[in-house]
Amino acid sequence: MHPESSNPSKECQEMFALLSQYLDEELPPETCEQIRSHISGCAPCVEFVNSLKRSIELVRNIEREEQPAPLPAAIREELKAAYKKMLSVRRGAPAGC
Ligand SMILES: [Zn+2]
Known part of the structure; x- marks a missing residue:
């Protein structure tokens, strides 16, 4: 019972974990590609x-x-x-990712 807590999809959380590395260009091309393709379909991640x-x-x-x-x-x-x-902005919106 946590009406306040919005649970981002696991995928988004993984993206978040990888993003700082991604922005530092420390990731292997495959992983970058994975992130890009997720982000391209996920507006909140784009903004992030x-x-x-x-x-x-x-x-x-x-x-x-x-x-x-x-x-x-x-x-x-x-x-x-x-x-x-x-995530708080997303709260209440249908889970998109
Ligand atoms: Zn996402």
């Missing part, structure tokens, strides 16, 4: 990815010379927040 990209571009502009490496923890937090926001 767009917001991720914006966040990451901001960070890269700032830290470009310093840290070409994995995403900083702050950004991961940012991504989680964005993800939750996305």
